Amino acid sequence: MLRCEQVSRELSDAVDGSLPLHKRLLLRLHLALCPPCRAMEHSLRFTRDVLRKLSCAPPASPGSEAVEPPGDR
Amino acid sequence: MSPTPFELSEATIRQVEPVLTAFAVRAVRHHSLAQDLVQETYLAAIESRASFEGRSTPRTWMVGILLRKIVDHFRRHKREVLVDEVPELEAPTRFATQPYVAPDRHLDDKRAMAVIDRALPELSELERMAVLACDVEQLDREEACNAMGVRPTHLRVLLHRGRHKLRKALEDAALRTG
Numbered sequence A: 001m002l003r004c005e006q007v008s009r010e011l012s013d014a015v016d017g018s019l020p021l022h023k024r025l026l027l028r029l030h031l032a033l034c035p036p037c038r039a040m041e042h043s044l045r046f047t048r049d050v051l052r053k054l055s056c057a058p059p060a061s062p063g064s065e066a067v068e069p070p071g072d073r
Numbered sequence B: 001m002s003p004t005p006f007e008l009s010e011a012t013i014r015q016v017e018p019v020l021t022a023f024a025v026r027a028v029r030h031h032s033l034a035q036d037l038v039q040e041t042y043l044a045a046i047e048s049r050a051s052f053e054g055r056s057t058p059r060t061w062m063v064g065i066l067l068r069k070i071v072d073h074f075r076r077h078k079r080e081v082l083v084d085e086v087p088e089l090e091a092p093t094r095f096a097t098q099p100y101v102a103p104d105r106h107l108d109d110k111r112a113m114a115v116i117d118r119a120l121p122e123l124s125e126l127e128r129m130a131v132l133a134c135d136v137e138q139l140d141r142e143e144a145c146n147a148m149g150v151r152p153t154h155l156r157v158l159l160h161r162g163r164h165k166l167r168k169a170l171e172d173a174a175l176r177t178g
Helices: A004-016 A021-033 A035-053 B010-028 B031-047 B058-076 B109-122 B125-136 B141-148 B152-177
Strands: none
Touching: A004 A021, A004 A035, A004 B152, A021 A035, A035 B109, A035 B125, A035 B152, B010 B031, B010 B058, B010 B125, B031 B058, B058 B125, B058 B141, B109 B125, B109 B152, B125 B141, B125 B152, B141 B152
């Protein structure tokens, strides 16, 4: 049985679909029994989905705290 | 069948310009520097167009060139030690210490994207580039490793750390909203 710390490490690969079968099965088993890790997986998949939508979206507008204004290098 | 030759046409520029600009601004956090790097990417694409093999789209190919330009910039300015050392892979520590609010129930796409944009600067430069390359632009890992000059194990750690930081930012924002 995987421990929660191990699960958090595997989840990143899991959302990419790059986990080998045996690890995937162990992960599924853990997630079925552990609500906090299941919540983490849910959030991580949402994070990935939001990131994919960023591609063509302009970054946070200049003037917000996120990006320095033009001409200020 | 020979690959379609790369041509930096107006149509191609119209298609890739917003993508490259958004990528560069998020990576370097500075508009004019980002624009310079995008211009350099165009020049490099023209100079090396013979090496375009058609295995990826022009957009993906140019994002790879831009990623190399950004890494070169960081190396020149020693903004971060860009060496291929594998940092320790730590586990997030949220377990049972904080109530959970599903971010997708409280944040619409626009708000969630704004949260991500505010959280991206909190990532290290390498973590940010890994996430931008692999998650935002969906470069394959081999391509991202080549462009960033890191090994697959290092990229895996960078993605793990970057994604969990952004996940935490979304969960915190949802908790404040919910």
